[in-house]
Amino acid sequence: MKVITTIHELQSNIESLKKSVTTIGFVPTMGYLHEGHLTLAKEARDHNEVVVMSIFVNPLQFGPNEDFDRYPRDVERDTALARNAGVDILFIPNTDDVYRGKQSVTMSVKERVDVLCGRKREGHFDGVVTVLTKLFHLVQPTRAYFGQKDAQQVAVVDGLVKDYFFPIKIVRVPTVREEDGLAKSSRNVYLSQQERREAPILYQSLKKARESIMGGEQDPSVIMRNICDMIQEHTSGKIDYVELYSYPELYELNRLEGEIIIAVAVQFKQARLIDNIIISVEPEEKLNV
Numbered sequence: 001m002k003v004i005t006t007i008h009e010l011q012s013n014i015e016s017l018k019k020s021v022t023t024i025g026f027v028p029t030m031g032y033l034h035e036g037h038l039t040l041a042k043e044a045r046d047h048n049e050v051v052v053m054s055i056f057v058n059p060l061q062f063g064p065n066e067d068f069d070r071y072p073r074d075v076e077r078d079t080a081l082a083r084n085a086g087v088d089i090l091f092i093p094n095t096d097d098v099y100r101g102k103q104s105v106t107m108s109v110k111e112r113v114d115v116l117c118g119r120k121r122e123g124h125f126d127g128v129v130t131v132l133t134k135l136f137h138l139v140q141p142t143r144a145y146f147g148q149k150d151a152q153q154v155a156v157v158d159g160l161v162k163d164y165f166f167p168i169k170i171v172r173v174p175t176v177r178e179e180d181g182l183a184k185s186s187r188n189v190y191l192s193q194q195e196r197r198e199a200p201i202l203y204q205s206l207k208k209a210r211e212s213i214m215g216g217e218q219d220p221s222v223i224m225r226n227i228c229d230m231i232q233e234h235t236s237g238k239i240d241y242v243e244l245y246s247y248p249e250l251y252e253l254n255r256l257e258g259e260i261i262i263a264v265a266v267q268f269k270q271a272r273l274i275d276n277i278i279i280s281v282e283p284e285e286k287l288n289v
């Protein structure tokens with residue numbers, strides 16, 4: 001595995017790779033790698049000749065009250081994990097190289113942002129698409145890998161590549177889960193023992209919603225209410241949101257059709273957990289035949 005720390009070196013490596021290689025899989029990360037990232041790397045490894053992973057804690061996607069300075073970093077450990085995961089090029093640029101002086105063009109996301117977690121993180125997705133545009137141009141990947149856990153990020157990135165004709169396939173990789181269904185997250189360690197026992201209810205409530213949709217329930221408000229009831233009844237967490245939209249457009253729906261997302265966020269004492277499922281709903285006529 002090559003570790004590259006400058007844009008210049010990455011560009012010359014990609015340029016020579018492109019002469020002989022037809023597929024590059026890209027896994028963008030902010031480091032402090034966990035099983036979710038390694039699953040993305042494995043997917044990339046399975047489907048591409050070359051795998052590039054980036055580690056860059058992007059200041060532009062942190063709000064003024066967010067934890068940019070405290071964001072965990074451990075490059076040595078990450079390098080070992082990336083090597084084990086079969087990454088070919090690990091790109092770790094520094095901030096001055098990525099943001100050279102004042103940006104003369106800025107990017108602003110107009111759709112898919114004022115819902116779910118984006119509602120409270122003004123400017124966050126502007127920072128995400130800015131850095132990804134830079135990284136996509138540098139790495140020139142065939143495929144880029146993102147976790148479904150951050151479904152809103154995948155939706156925004158889908159909008160970016162479609163609107164600006166990036167010749168990149170965005171691969172959405174299913175959420176990695178504990179045996180009891182709880183979505184894996186570095187925040188799970190902040191749950192008390194009692195909360196940890198309650199936390200799988202989030203996914204159970206989403207699965208139950210899927211069953212009721214498959215059973216013919218069409219009304220989004222009923223589905224969302226049932227999820228809220230189940231979470232309120234069986235956990236001590238405080239619901240931040242339970243929302244249902246078309247996916248990846250993230251429009252509100254009156255009736256269910258096509259790809260939909262149901263997403264939840266629940267605040268426990270020390271940890272805020274999020275989870276979602278994406279369901280493909282057949283049009284009603286088809287369900288009735």
Ligand code: PAF
Pocket residue numbers: 028029030056058061128131132150153
């Ligand atoms: O998901 C992340 O870690 C970041 O938002 C990403 C995609 C690496 C962009 O900085």
